Amino acid sequence: MSLSSLHARLASDRLRTKLRFSDDLNEVHAKLFAAGLSDHDRFEILRSWIATNQPCLFGRLAAKLDRLGFCILTAEDIERGDRHVREKIQVARRQWKRDALRGKKSGFVISVQTIDLVSAVPDKTMLDFAIHLTKLYLNAEIEPDTVYLDQVMHRHTEDEALAWRVGANFFASAGDGRWWHDHRFPGGIALSMNSVGHMVHASANWPMDGAGKNAPKPKTLGEALRLAMQTISLAKDACSGVATWLLERKEGDACPHADDTWPSGIKGKERRNYEGWYHTDHTIPSPYFALDIERPAAVTDPHNLDFSYLWDDSDDNPDHQTMGLGERLPR
């Protein structure tokens, strides 16, 4: 089924008559669906929201410093068919990768902006829509509850580049007020891609002036670990409580980074693992797609999730190389 067909089958979220959107989303929606906007205009509206309201501190920083590539898809794009949507995504994806190689951008956002998506219930049709969109982005068969990765590079020397795996994550307006509130996003639905390793490497040359002058730039993977832990500590206490949380540190986590100066919310916390009711690396978590606002009763077993890719360089942890430090590529 095409994206257009799935879009036409989206059902209205009846719970929205009592579950009002948050004021910040209302403000963005009031601007997004006006006439006369370019894709750049639409992303600037989003970027302002991401810079202040996105729980992910890496996303906030990249937005403040204008280091996000983007692809905006409207109802008109969807109506033009899958071929058009795929081509538009792939052109934007290539531009993002070129800009990332040159250090101009780091993350990438695909934002599908339609009123029907904003007002839709997160059901099987929305799940199928998200799967189909991800398929058009990654040119691969996609299933929920699976980690899908893109790759992004940064020029290292004249002769070589570094490459990092890039996680892709689903966000939606439908998450606002639901148990997965931290994955809400204005405008409909979005896929967000970021690589902490690329940001640490590329940001060494980013001027930290203007809007980003007070932003906590991660100069090292140790500082990136702090930001990652702060992101988890900022999880919204939503209708079913927090969806992700830090653990008390066990003795001997072997992390080489001192936390003496870290904020109290993360000092003394476990630096190898954290937990969550959804898997933060899964591109499209299936538990989101339920009619209820609260966490489904079937979700009773928390995921044990990983920070160690940011600091554990032991031989049995290749994620540190592919997700954190990067791989050297001959040029």
Add this chain to the structure above:
Amino acid sequence: MNSSKRPKYEAVKVPVSDVIKELGDPSTWDAEDAEYERSIRQKSQISEIPMAATTRELESKRAPRSLAAKKTRTISSKKKG
């Protein structure tokens, strides 16, 4: 407890020919950058809610599905009758 660890990703070295194959010949990038910049700044005349939208409307009713079927809403101070 669900499985904790991320999948193990094999380190893959990519030759420069593959980098160029994926991203194109760098000698053309400046011109293509300019063309891309023009395309993303092109204004669209289509909107889903022609007048300033409020999400209250989104919450209470769904918008028409077909863009072609949409009509521009106008505000008038005149009252019918």
